[in-house]
Amino acid sequence: MTLEEAPGLEVDPLLADPATRIIVCCGAGGVGKTTTAAALGVRAAERGRKVVVLTIDPARRLAQSMGIDQLDNVPRRVDGIKGGGELHAMMLDMKRTFDEIVEGHAEPARAAAILGNPFYQSLSAGFAGTQEYMAMEKLGQLRAREEWDLIVVDTPPSRSALDFLDAPKRLGSFLDGKFIRMLMAPAKVGGRAGMKFLNVGMSMMTGTLGKLLGGQLLRDVQTFVAAMDTMFGGFRTRADATYRLLQAPGTAFLVVAAPERDALREAAYFVERLAAERMPLAGLVLNRVHSSGAVRLSAERALAAAENLEEGRIVDQGAGKTGVRGPEATSPEPEAPETPAASTDIAAGVTTATSPAVAELTAGLLRLHAERMQVLAREQRTRDRFTALHPEVAVTEVPALPGDVHDLAGLRAIGDLLAEGHR
Numbered sequence: 395m396t397l398e399e400a401p402g403l404e405v406d407p408l409l410a411d412p413a414t415r416i417i418v419c420c421g422a423g424g425v426g427k428t429t430t431a432a433a434l435g436v437r438a439a440e441r442g443r444k445v446v447v448l449t450i451d452p453a454r455r456l457a458q459s460m461g462i463d464q465l466d467n468v469p470r471r472v473d474g475i476k477g478g479g480e481l482h483a484m485m486l487d488m489k490r491t492f493d494e495i496v497e498g499h500a501e502p503a504r505a506a507a508i509l510g511n512p513f514y515q516s517l518s519a520g521f522a523g524t525q526e527y528m529a530m531e532k533l534g535q536l537r538a539r540e541e542w543d544l545i546v547v548d549t550p551p552s553r554s555a556l557d558f559l560d561a562p563k564r565l566g567s568f569l570d571g572k573f574i575r576m577l578m579a580p581a582k583v584g585g586r587a588g589m590k591f592l593n594v595g596m597s598m599m600t601g602t603l604g605k606l607l608g609g610q611l612l613r614d615v616q617t618f619v620a621a622m623d624t625m626f627g628g629f630r631t632r633a634d635a636t637y638r639l640l641q642a643p644g645t646a647f648l649v650v651a652a653p654e655r656d657a658l659r660e661a662a663y664f665v666e667r668l669a670a671e672r673m674p675l676a677g678l679v680l681n682r683v684h685s686s687g688a689v690r691l692s693a694e695r696a697l698a699a700a701e702n703l704e705e706g707r708i709v710d711q712g713a714g715k716t717g718v719r720g721p722e723a724t725s726p727e728p729e730a731p732e733t734p735a736a737s738t739d740i741a742a743g744v745t746t747a748t749s750p751a752v753a754e755l756t757a758g759l760l761r762l763h764a765e766r767m768q769v770l771a772r773e774q775r776t777r778d779r780f781t782a783l784h785p786e787v788a789v790t791e792v793p794a795l796p797g798d799v800h801d802l803a804g805l806r807a808i809g810d811l812l813a814e815g816h817r
Contacts (some may be wrong), residue, residue: 400781403677403788405813406753408646409544411439413642416537417676420549420558423661425629425652426681426792431481431548432459434648436617436802436808439472439481446482446536449548450529450788457485459800467491477669482542492518494535497741501626526558527552530584530636537639539612546742556667587752649787653773655682658780677788679812680777684769684794693767700760703753790815 408414419431428449433449445471446469457465465485468739472481485503496508517522529550550556639645647668651661661678668675690743781789799805 400785401788402815403679403763403790405434405437405809405815406441406792408676409434409443410647411442413644414544415542415638416533416545416548416646417560418546418547418640418645418647419650419679420647420664420801421650425657427650427678428548428781429459429805430648430679430681430792430812431546433799433805433808433812435481435483435544435546436475436805437813438473438546439475439478439479440806442477442479443543444482444541445482445544447546448484448486448529448532448536450525450550452488457483457495460802461485466563469536472802479543483750486532487527488525488528488530489518491532492524495531495628496747501805508618511614511618512620517618526560527633531632534632534639537699556664559667559671561607572698579776633684639670641673643674646674648676648679650681653777655776658776662780662783665787666704675787677790678780680789680791682794683791684766686766686770688763689767689770691763691767692766693764696760696764696767700757700764703757703760738739746790 408417408695417434419427429446431449435445439445449465457463460481460483461474462470462472462483466586467484467487467490469482469484475481475482494508496514497505500508514531523605526549529547532548534547536542537785545733643686647662649664649668651657663677781787790812799808
């Protein structure tokens with residue numbers, strides 16, 4: 395099955411449907427998720443919906459494209475939106491979101507102890523998977539407020555798209571795991587018995603861990619675990635609640651990928667995972683797709699024409715017109731105007747009047763065209779492999795643009811391309 399035979403992704407009906415409350419843009423890093431999320435947010439807002447875009451992109455490109463000096467953990471309204479809707483944008487502050495969880499689920503004294511704990515500070519700032527977990531926490535918070543018609547989520551720029559779905563489970567497993575429970579055991583026993591247990595029952599373990607981690611770090615971990623005891627179940631509960639939210643009918647996943655082998659392989663894994671988890675997939679956004687206005691001129695013919703020009707088999711570098719010798723070379727006949735078919739004529743071996751400099755330039759352009767056609771062929775093969783594996787996935791294409799998107803006008807243009815679905 396080829397891409398042309400795959401169902402088309404209809405973006406505007408998805409954005410306009412009031413039942414659609416959450417759109418999650420996911421995919422491998424560097425495929426244009428942030429731009430896609432922002433463009434969807436702008437398009438939905440300008441069609442009357444109240445939208446918030448949650449980005450987890452550390453490059454802050456979203457803030458620049460929306461004309462906001464800085465995004466943070468609080469939704470900020472975007473000016474310049476046309477139509478009757480509203481657009482707000484925010485950037486996930488991973489540590490601040492973790493702090494908010496602690497402050498919201500622990501009494502003030504215990505919250506202060508947790509926030510000041512060195513191990514907690516390291517965990518909240520950089521533990522593997524924390525960013526993805528906090529993205530889901532923030533999504534849950536936004537949805538619970540019932541303030542937005544539509545929430546668009548730009549998932550973290552992870553090496554693997556699956557990190558977004560796996561992180562809550564990993565972090566929950568860590569906080570509920572045997573290692574943490576073992577460290578928590580002395581605090582649960584309490585009093586002298588607890589101290590005796592710590593000094594006798596755990597002496598071997600703490601001694602070994604103290605050598606591996608350092609005594610002070612181990613004490614910080616134990617203090618953190620004791621303070622967090624009542625919150626461990628909450629992490630698992632909220633992760634499960636957010637998972638159910640992602641499975642709900644009002645959620646739509648858009649997998650974003652570039653027409654490259656690794657990116658589409660990642661997209662295929664994610665499509666399969668969403669199906670296994672019974673999460674609603676809206677379709678695939680194939681971003682930065684290359685095209686050409688001269689597809690009839692193949693790479694092979696372009697290269698052959700370039701070689702002919704470079705070897706002088708077409709261009710006569712002597713006096714007079716190319717391919718014309720003798721007295722006729724000086725006759726003042728008017729030259730035929732250049733036409734768009736000139737490159738095709740060259741490839742076919744038609745001789746035209748030119749100079750060595752122009753011949754060199756033309757050969758270079760022909761070689762560039764050949765490279766572009768080879769890229770197009772490679773992208774087409776890669777896309778067709780994906781659609782052959784997943785013929786049910788709706789697809790829309792966004793052509794590669796000559797420059798970066800840096801303002802609302804650019805985001806509108808991307809939104810137009812998403813809705814038009816160039817195929």
